[in-house]
Amino acid sequence: MAAFPGSIAFDEYGRPFIIIRDQDKQRRLTGIDALKSHILAARQISNTVKTSLGPKGLDKMMVSADGDVTVTNDGATILKMMDVEHEIGKLLVELSQSQDDEIGDGTTGVVVLAGALLEQAASLLDRGIHPIRIADGFELACQHAVAHLEKIAELFPISATNTEPLIKVAMTTLGSKIINKCHRQMAEIAVNAVLAVADLEQKDVNFELIKVEGKVGGKLEDTVLVKGVIVDKTMSHPQMPKELRNVKIAILTCPFEPPKPKTKHKLDVTDVAKYKELREYEQDKFREMVDLIKKAGATLAICQWGFDDEANHLLLQNELPAVRWVGGPEIELIAIATGGRIVPRFEELNPEKLGSAGLVREISFGTTTDKMLVIEECSNSRAVTILVRGGNKMLVEEAKRSLHDALCVVRSLVQEPRVVYGGGAAEIACSLAVAAQADQLASLEQYAYRAFAEALEAIPLALAENSGLSAIHTLGEVKAKQSATGDPALGIDCMFTGNYNMRDQHVIESLRSKRQQLLLATQLVKMILKIDDVRSPNEMEG
Structure with a gap:
């Protein structure tokens, strides 16, 4: 009986029903009110991570119940560590996690896009449009946006001999991370690690063969890629040899x-x-x-x-x-x-x-007694280990998270070698295409199309805002240039180079990542728009 939040009573026919405690004081939200409550919760989560977007995005400091401190701007990590109570908030956390599991990059962008879509849905609800019509309109608009993405995507050369294009993509991923002071070195390590374990003919990457180890001490620049395995152990006896060959x-x-x-x-x-x-x-x-x-x-x-x-x-x-x-x-x-x-x-x-193995040796760090065992020149040389160094534990952990994102992006390109341009360029191009399609529609869905087009602009707006630019003015300028030239590579100049062309700046993103962001965000928004009430199982029985 104690499992219920109230008590059980019986009607005149002997059928049980539950009396909820403080039922007279509680107010249940249903219908449009419930939808608006869900949208508000999701927007709060979205606004929290929005400031972490882009190369000028800010980091968040997360403090756990044990007092452990994590400093990161990785969307999935921020949301995972947030103590989210609201059910819709938890759905957004899962959304970010699924993007991280599937692609490894774009975890902040997908949440910002979902928040923007829900914000647009709220204004359509205020205009009296039924949530199902909004959800269906968003889905159709998403299909159109994805089709346009496929159209503007460019083939990407993947070669084990010419790694420069892949390094530039990895540098785009690492541009917003804390480790961008050794930007190129980290990008090269990520690319070399993936190519070492990749089967380019089968377009497959065995991630199990890449291990990322961290060791506090030294500088970030001391991070190395080892063609072999590093084990955080030493020989069992101090008098055993420290180096073995063959x-x-x-x-x-x-x-x-x-x-x-x-x-x-x-x-x-x-x-x-x-x-x-x-x-x-x-x-x-x-x-x-x-x-x-x-x-x-x-x-x-x-x-x-x-x-x-x-x-x-x-x-x-x-x-x-x-x-x-x-x-x-x-x-x-x-x-x-x-x-x-x-x-x-x-x-x-x-x-x-x-x-x-050709060589097994112990390596020591600085003046400390810390040692690790390196197994190199292995018979199956495809297994690699990245040894990350850094001044403190927080820096090492964030560097490991950043490298994971870069590794995942390079893996995505090996599996599907097509790219779009970053800096909000792809979102602006899709926004213009969806808005143009809305003008061709005579049905009620045209409102959902226009709302979807406006929501897509949330990413370039956030990028401009986080870079300290006048967001509306900058976005208007880039949109006008894209409309006039039809060039889908024009985006937000976050680095103040004076050039809006992301092709020249080598700001490149994986098509797979961008497509997944659009699809996942739209699916989640569609699900939320169909929830008009939240009840516990006990109340459902009652």
């Missing part, structure tokens, strides 16, 4: 310890002889394990579990370097990179299951 690696998921009784049993040792016998048995088992590894031809053991000092010392005596407590994902990546097999039992070890 290594045969045994990758183990079995612990270096003698067999133990199950937890419900216990072993009682009552006299010295039995203790010596047990100790001798343990020694024999340790020797047997080391012999099996040596017999297989391994020159390095990487173990998922730990081992005690006795086993460690025995490994040192037998000149068998080892690494312990290596996590599951790292173990898998090492296996893929070195061409080895993960071995669950010592008895199963044989030469065919060993991985091979």
Whole structure:
């Protein structure tokens, strides 16, 4: 009974119904009032992230309940960390997350566009247009905008030898990030990492082979791309060699310890002889394990579990370097990179299951005792690791998020090599096309088309506003130039170069990302416009 927010009563026929607590004081919103409440909640979320859009966008500082501080301008991260109570607000958080999962870039833009569409929907509702007609009109307008995007998109050259075009796209993505002081270096790292694991013939990128590791200390410029695997571990014994060449690696998921009784049993040792016998048995088992590894031809053991000092010392005596407590994902990546097999039992070890690497070395950082293990020149050289450096943890984490966005954009271009121009140019071109189409319509949907065209202008407006320009004046100027010339590459000059042509500025965006933004934002707005009431399951039963 305590699960209900009120209590159950029965009518004269014995049918139960729920009496909601403080029912007389509560006011339920339904119909247009509910829609306006939803739109208001969504607009508040949208306005929060709008200031983070573009190369001049501002960062947000998020403080968790534990006091952890995150500084970022990544839309998906901001929304994920926000404590959103309103149900519609949560839908916008999911919208941003789905854009991040699918494309990896445009997480702020998609929320700003959804907020602008809902703002336009509110004014159409005030004019007495039914929400279903608005939703259907938006969907048709979106289809027209996507078709226009396809028309203005340009083919993009993807080549492993000429990486300059890809670097310029990655630089556009990183232009709004905190790491833009080493703009080109980060873009080159992202492009080289994707091309190292990409299959250009199949147009496929295996993201599992790219690992991004962060280490506090040094400068952002110290960030490097390693053709191999970096593990945040060291050799298990300080006297083991710090550099190994032409290594045969045994990758183990079995612990270096003698067999133990199950937890419900216990072993009682009552006299010295039995203790010596047990100790001798343990020694024999340790020797047997080391012999099996040596017999297989391994020159390095990487173990998922730990081992005690006795086993460690025995490994040192037998000149068998080892690494312990290596996590599951790292173990898998090492296996893929070195061409080895993960071995669950010592008895199963044989030469065919060993991985091979040209060089395994420990690297240290500055004057600290921090060390990491680098496995390079692997038999499957496609696995790569980006080692991000930075002055503090916040900077390293934001650099990792920024690199993730750049990696995702380059991956999108490998999968679909077509681009549109950034700086709001694509949105303005689509806005003009949708507005022109609205003039051809005689039905009620023409109002939704015009509203959609106006909502598309929210992105260039926000870019101009965040850059300190006169937003309306700048947008009007660019629209007039696009209308006159028909050039879809004219956008907002956020960097004050005096040139509105994004083609000359090399501000390029993936068509896939832009198309996904339009489709996802429209789908969400359509869903919200069809919600006219929110009730808990208990109330529905009542």
